[in-house]
Amino acid sequence: MKADSLRGHLDALLLAVLDGRKLHGYAIIEALQLRSDGALDLPTGTVYPALRRLERAGFLASEWDVVSGRKRRTYKLTRSGQKALAAERAEWQEFTSVIGGVLGGSTA
Amino acid sequence: MKADSLRGHLDALLLAVLDGRKLHGYAIIEALQLRSDGALDLPTGTVYPALRRLERAGFLASEWDVVSGRKRRTYKLTRSGQKALAAERAEWQEFTSVIGGVLGGSTA
DNA sequence: CTGTATACGTAGGCTGGCTACATGTAGCCA
DNA sequence: TGGCTACATGTAGCCAGCCTACGTATACAG
Numbered sequence: 001m002k003a004d005s006l007r008g009h010l011d012a013l014l015l016a017v018l019d020g021r022k023l024h025g026y027a028i029i030e031a032l033q034l035r036s037d038g039a040l041d042l043p044t045g046t047v048y049p050a051l052r053r054l055e056r057a058g059f060l061a062s063e064w065d066v067v068s069g070r071k072r073r074t075y076k077l078t079r080s081g082q083k084a085l086a087a088e089r090a091e092w093q094e095f096t097s098v099i100g101g102v103l104g105g106s107t108a
Numbered sequence: 109m110k111a112d113s114l115r116g117h118l119d120a121l122l123l124a125v126l127d128g129r130k131l132h133g134y135a136i137i138e139a140l141q142l143r144s145d146g147a148l149d150l151p152t153g154t155v156y157p158a159l160r161r162l163e164r165a166g167f168l169a170s171e172w173d174v175v176s177g178r179k180r181r182t183y184k185l186t187r188s189g190q191k192a193l194a195a196e197r198a199e200w201q202e203f204t205s206v207i208g209g210v211l212g213g214s215t216a
Numbered sequence: 217c218t219g220t221a222t223a224c225g226t227a228g229g230c231t232g233g234c235t236a237c238a239t240g241t242a243g244c245c246a
Numbered sequence: 247t248g249g250c251t252a253c254a255t256g257t258a259g260c261c262a263g264c265c266t267a268c269g270t271a272t273a274c275a276g
Contacts, residue, residue, distance in 0.1 A: 045236080049233090071255080156225055179224080
């Protein structure tokens with residue numbers, strides 16, 4: 001998959017993977033790999049800044065856990081983040097509908 | 109729709125709208141509006157350079173028509189462009205499948 | 217003869233994900 | 247006890263690709 005087509009959908013992916021659970025950054029990357037059967041392998045330089053940005057936007061809340069000496073910043077959705085996720089899902093529906101309509105559409 | 113989410117899918121749209129017919133740039137923009145029920149309104153500064161690029165890549169062939177004094181550069185798909193369109197469609201399938209799977213997926 | 221729709225095109229900017237790098241811990245193996 | 251690998255977080259700067267803003271020109275309505 002063209003790496004670049006993610007543009008504008010990264011936030012949706014991050015919010016979706018945090019829906020209903022708390023994860024730290026590294027685990028988020030692994031969860032995305034798992035859910036996509038290996039198709040998504042986001043670099044840390046993509047994910048970490050995005051998480052910070054989503055937190056600043058109020059969609060995520062983070063706290064530091066220390067597990068066996070390891071510091072891990074775990075993220076979870078805020079209520080505002082839940083709404084954002086719903087909005088992103090709706091927008092995804094619209095997006096695929098529009099582009100898919102053109103790609104598959106008969107000559108109109 | 110976020111204007112920006114088009115990233116990486118513009119070529120597919122342009123190739124698709126030219127599938128089976130010849131159109132000139134301005135008409136391409138109108139055809140995309142039509143097929144998307146107004147959701148897509150691409151600026152000329154996006155479309156014209158993209159058409160030139162696709163022509164340089166060998167996916168489109170153009171010729172000048174002069175209709176009632178108006179010069180219009182009409183584009184059509186080359187054989188190579190047909191293949192590119194098929195590839196873009198396949199990639200679109202994969203893309204929506206991957207992202208859709210994560211967005212809709214149960215906690216995995 | 218002015219305004220609007222049609223028609224093509226370029227220069228430069230901006231945004232957002234990526235590359236490359238910097239830092240540090242835990243656990244295994246020899 | 248030294249090194250290697252996996253885990254874990256983070257920043258600076260680059261670059262691709264679409265968009266904004268502009269410039270040009272013709273046809274036709276009023």
